[in-house]
Amino acid sequence: MSTAGQNDGAIREVLVVGGGTAGWLTACHLARKLRPTEPGGVRVRLVESPDIPTIGVGEGTVPAVRQSLQYLGISETEFIRECDATFKQSIKFCGWMQDASHYYHHVFDYPQRDPLDLTPYWLMGQAGERSYAETVGIQAAMCDAGLAPKQITQPEFAGVTNYAYHLDAGKFSALLTRHATQKLGVELIKANVEQVHLTPAGDIDRLSTDRCGDLHADFYVDCSGFSSLLLGQALEVPFIDRSDVLLADHALAVQVPYPEENSPIPCETLATALPGGWVWDIGLVSRRGTGYVYSSNHISHEQAEQQLLDYLRASLGERAEQYSARRIPMKVGYRDSFWARNCAAIGLSQGFVEPLEATGLLMFDATARMLAEQFPAHRDLMPLLSERFNHRVRFAWERVIDFIKLHYCISDRDDSEFWRDNRRTETIPETLRENLAIWRHQPPSDYDFSSRLEIFNLENYLYVLYGMNFPTQMDAIGYRYGQPADALKSAQRIAQSAAQAGEHLLSHRELIQRIHQYGLQPI
């Protein structure tokens, strides 16, 4: 009997609200775990507005996306062909220091630590003359040489080096939509949600739509983007604004061509610092996606447009003027909780930080998976599970904000208020301040990153700190590192394998072309 069914506390139906990347990835994760097509499985539906567009940006990813694609059963060949995707091995930061010619790579391969951790030797000048990233691995040199991260003979998702992708966000959503509806049993409803009705107790009861009547579910996932329709608006969970730490509040996004049709495709995201923020420049197969992330408290929108245009002129000349950028206001921060009552928020509805380290997809992929794994078997478990979920997700957001802030607060750029303000103590979270105080006197250690929930770890910090010449004083502890000769040898071996990498790797564009032509093998 249906009434008994509704009151027994079992969760039989989930409704995802919003069909951007976050909504579809969440639907995929839920369906993969909750098996809507099996008897006894949970029904998964997704309602998306036919009128409200998705945010339409979000083209950079981190390597964890590979595990997710594989886990969800999406073929890498299909993904690369259908999403205009390219490989990403690094973020190349240009102009983040006063010296305008300075750049560094934050690569995805971890620094080589076996047989010897080269970091302290590099800090003491005993591991050769190269930059930090070039000293501890081959990937920075591979990026500079424009090499692909894998061979055509390697199976899907395997590489010579660790890699992620650049992708077309709209095409990725479309691929996820097909996968979710055709393979995983997610049902799609096209309608505008007009009203959210609560039960007397304050749970979400049902949603009224303009063309599909009322929609009811036992559990709701809010993926409605910045509007945060359910969690923010209906359940009134407050937003914690973090623009006191991360000062950029707008983006100007524009898609532009390559200088020439067959220009090399960079195998890294370019992140170029400008007086009021920084520009992302992401190479897909047939076009680039670029955008200026800036602080409107420090420069006007017109200045921002001019600075972006100047940036684009460097590669496109006068052609740059043909493209007009779209302005996107950015709400920096996160919700006070991410799961309240019978509703969790994933994606922009949950929180947002500027896309400097491509954390968007990473955060909602990780939280969607967490939600799916910890999905309540019973209504009574929700308070306990949601408390854990909120604790974890909040911790992750705070750590992400620390890591993004790091890029700004150890810069020595002194050409504008924006950069100077970014170093003011009161803008730096205390956890980050403490870490930096320690790292002035000893290099970071694994024990500084003790939680399994950290999204960015020791390795990520090392690349940024020492890419930006962070001054760790080694004099007092030099005695701890007694193998300078081995360190030098090890560094030389790495440099040698970097120089040889080109012998067995294709250029990035060439590999992408072959994948389009021949595909990759699953094994």
Place this chain on the structure above:
Amino acid sequence: MSRPVPLTPEAHGKLRVRPGINTARLEGQQLLPVVVHEFHLAGSDTPILFVKNSETGQFETVALLGLSQQENLMIDGGRWQGNYVPGVIRSDPFRLISTSADDENVVLGIDPESPLLGEEGEALFDDKGEITDFLKGRRDALVSYIEHGNITRAFTARLVELDLLAHRELTLDLDGKKSTVSGMYLVDEEKLNKLDDETLLELQKRGFLRAIYAHFMSLNRIHGLARLKIAGDRGEG
């Protein structure tokens, strides 16, 4: 083998082809492409395996002729050591050349530097510039070889789809020395045995099951290669 050129009565009217094997081009060639239709024959001489083409990453079916790169133990003293001569060798010095990107249009071509060419042997064109029966026969054989190649690709694609291939290193004992042949893929017998009846029947009807078993049976021929290798090494030493 050098780049094949299209065959024309103007350029090649006087040319003759003598029978035999162009062993020179096989020297140092560790792998030789084979098609499913000849697995059972080629497999009685050498192992038949799957490898990935280094240019395309696509699986190909090959006969293993040596135990290390650039080694061909099946040629000795300018002579082919097997009982069966694989189709790709028999089609020498002729090749089909695609004239469009999609392989839709092909013309008959020839390896201009093949030692099989000369003034002896079979004529290719008659006095009027018409192609001879000999050349017709060779052309038809090539066309059907290409068709067999298409079926072979369908065969490997199906095996990949069914997740039946597995990467294996073949380890051998060569006179007390361990030697490994890497980069080889085999059909995983356990996975094959777990296929449902319907799929097995499909494989059987398409002739694929027979090819798979020919592949299994051929694997033991690796010991034949090892013997050739040891004999060769001793001979040299």
